[in-house]
Amino acid sequence: MSRARRGRGSLGLSPQKSSGCWGLAAVTSPFLPCLLPLSLRWPPSPRLRLPSLFRNMAFVTRHFIRAMASSSTASASAKKIVVKHVTVIGGGLMGSGIAQVAAVTGHTVVLVDQTEDILAKSKKGIEESLKRVAKKKFAEDPKAGGEFVAKTLSSILTSTDAASVVHSTDLVVEAIVEDLKVKNELFKRLDKFAAEHTIFASNTSSLQITSIANATTRQDRFAGLHFFNPVPMMKLVEVIKTPMTSQKTFESLMDFSKALGKHPISCKDTPGFVVNHLLLPFLMNAIQLYERGDASKEDIDIGLKLGAGHPMGPFELLDYVGLDTIKFIIEGWHEMDPQNPYFQPSESLNKLVAEKKFGKKTGEGFYKYK
Template sequence: MAETSTEARTWLLRPPTATELLLVALCWLGCYWLLRRRPRPLSGLPPGPAPWPLVGNFAFALLPPPLLRRWAVDVKGDRLSPAFSPHVFLTGLTKMYGSIFRLFVGNRPFIILNTFGAVREALVQKAEVFSDRPSVPIVLMITHHKGVIFAPYGPVWKQQRKFSLSTLRHFGVGRHSLEPKIIEELNFVKEEMLKHGKNSFNPFPIIRNAVSNIICSMAFGKRFNYEDEEFKTMLKNMARALELSVNSYMILVNICPWLYYLPFGPFRELRQTELDITAFLKRIIAQHRDTLDAANPRDFIDMYFIHAEEEKNNKESSFNDDYLFFIIGDLFIAGTDTTSNTLLWCLLYMSLYPEVQEKVHAEIEAVLGRDKVPSLAHKAQMPFTEATIMEVQRMTAVVPLSIPRMASETAVLQGYTIPKGSVIVPNLWSVHRDPNIWEKPDEFQPSRFLDENGQLIKKESFIPFGMGKRVCMGEQLAKMELFLIFSSLMQSFTFMYPENAAKPSMEGRVAAASGHTVVLVDQSDEILKKSTKGIEDSLKRVIKKKFADNPEAGAEFIKKTLKNVTTSTDAASVVHSTDLVIEAIVENLEVKNKLFKTLDKFAPEHTIFASNTSSLQITKMANATTRQDRFGGLHFFNPVPMMKLVEVIKTPMTSQKTFESLVDFSKAVGKSPVSCKDTPGFIVNRLLVPYMMEAVRLFERGDASKEDIDVAMKLGAGYPMGPFELLDYVGLDTSKYIIDGWHSLEPNNPLFAPSPLLNKLVEEKKLGKKTGEGFYKYK
């Protein structure tokens, strides 16, 4: 042991061996090779972050998903920090690099377009250059570049897309002739929903079944029963394949294609799922070929067979069974997942915004009544319903990043040189949240799509289906389904979120008021028990007034409220699942900063921090964290259950989105928020504390007794409490801490001069009502 230790300690003192010199040389050569392999931004490219050797800007993709979720990056200020969604991450990068920037995947530049102007220039004005698809290994392995969605731009793609669109129109897409099939499916949807009675349920499987069946009726010539095992397996496999293909492990396949063939994990599962889908679709295609009647085509497959036969002598024809297989898959991709998810979001927004749901109901009642079946003919008479659907599409952007395009030749875009082969990624999420186009873009406002007369406005920057030559093939079908299904469901039902269920966070937007589930955190269980008891006692006082005529309802109110309150002594262990953290500890900046710095390490990226301080600067607390833009003040007033006011404090760094979320939260808990900049004392205390201190000085000088001062202010000024009663209620230590802090900031301001009498009472632990004595004595 001793010899080994000596050897280790003296290694640097002896001459290196030849082997050791060789290893050092190889290390240096390896580092030099990696640096030489590092992607070098080409001249004229948009700005962007420096890439890593070999992997470019996506080194984090090498992490396993659990770590990826923890360490994915977003932009805060001038650095990267944890985030969760690629489209939010890319939108955040605009703060550093502008509205168009580049990233590298390996050595390949990816150009991210974040504004409507950039997207329109690329996809419409220069469509011939930017309509191709990049050759991405994972996509190539799954689709073989066939079908329509992922196929390269060219004559074959044009043939297949033209036929697909004309055949869909033949079967009624965009026309009234398809309505009966949609309405028929809606009857099954309503029947399934009614089975749940008044019990809560997840509507997504029912909606997905319906939307999928509409595609099946056009593609296969039949609909499936919702309990059909073959149908359920097909939907399950297609959903799973889509989920696996965008799994973070699959990003690695684009860097190391051989990973796709690994015999384990998600790689093996994706290949098996593909085989199952292939077997299902090819079995149906074979059945159609065996039963084809060219004089009476039943569906899309029959029409494809007939057209392929007509074109068999055309050397330029690309119509064959392989292409048919992939086009059927494209129909389900284009027509099922996005429409189902949009409808689910519609129902969710209606349950969370009942005032909007009421307006939709009112419009439907006026136009359709209870018995009239919705039709596309009614669309023009129902502008608010249509505007609501459009606003849901804008807010959610179920395809936030449009399927990438590729530059087929070198071109200039937004003043930058885009080399041939570059990948173009339109960020539709960013376009639909652009504050330069959309006023208060993070607010759900259907009225933004209506003019002053309540008529629908067509906004060119509203592009949920993309733009240009490769606009979504299922756009017209989706628009039909969205209007007919949503209006029919609204005609028949009122959707409400389960009363005791935590509300979901809305993607891309911090729903600070989601859930109202509270975790009370303090230093010891004893303090927490007292705090919980204090909340219960406070609620009992409230219900004496609020539920004076119905004590049973009051008791139930207390029960439900306390059910939403849990406690913990470990803030770090509970903050990971929060949307909003409100601090209300001792008025000591150092202590508060220490707490916020700790919580900042464990809280999710979207979590907003707020302080309930009545006197300290919010900015100084925000600077102790990495989330200055998600930091603000929420100053409640005692007694909180009774006092309606909340001061919402916005620092120079607080984002508008955060500020609006804090205002929304205040309203959601029944308060009346007022806004204020981060100035000492905010509004109320800035006026109130100097008033109380002047009362103390008036008493100190012997100009009037504290009792007379209190009576004078109550009777003369109409205040409910006199200044000395209020000081005792607030706590003399709190008032002293406030005035001392202000005095240190502005020592020459006479309004902030300390009071010897107040200092003396605090030193004697006479702090007011909470200690039994302050300016007055209490039992």
């Protein structure tokens, strides 16, 4: 039998030299680098003395204990963050909805936007939404419903200065305009003021999370947290993990989503994530079917509702989401994948957006609304 090769990196279990120490020690534990002195080498030195052996064993034991303590400290620092304090940037429909569900579930919330007027409208919208919830939830006890509304509203603070409030928050959720440059500028600024443990998350529905996270120095504490409109009603949340997102951050956001009463699903940083990756081509295919004259928009909607059980037809959904939003997303995806047949410019979509007919929010899109 050939003798095992000696030298650095040997993993043989026979008593041998491995970089000057007993090979078994290197295999047994990563905490025991070549610590064993001459008196513990193999074969034993004829000069071996019992006191020397005890001293060497004590030295190794102390090193092992220190290494284990260091490992425990590192493990503790890798524990998940329990999100209690949330800062929501953007008082629009999505931001207000996120703030509402966070407050309802017992989180302290700071809602941030550019002006006090915007924040006042946001707070009023949240109050009206809470009253609708209370009317159903506390139908037999209006007083309890009023207390529910008041208590929830008191949990939502407002500010026009994001930098001054993120120093004590556990999570920042951004829900502003779908513009990469604007998002990058925001997160780059907040990165300087936020606490070390603070997680950053974007509610973007179309932009690459990695591209947004690149503006910060905390890419391991950055992920996507995509809610669906209307936030208080829709149960789904997509948690987007980039190649740099730590497992601790990912698990913290999954737990936070569940604490909101949502059902989180995970996805890599792929265009559109799960839902929009499938939904946008479907909607654009419906537009192309209509533009070719193969079917009317009314019949396409009826077909999907009665034939596939969809609650809304594709053109109803387009108007509900906002044609300007759809156009913006498709143009971005077209730049990334210009050969994709579903990401091609749409004449009817472009015309409606140019006429400021964005859908339900403006009173007219593919359909007219009173």
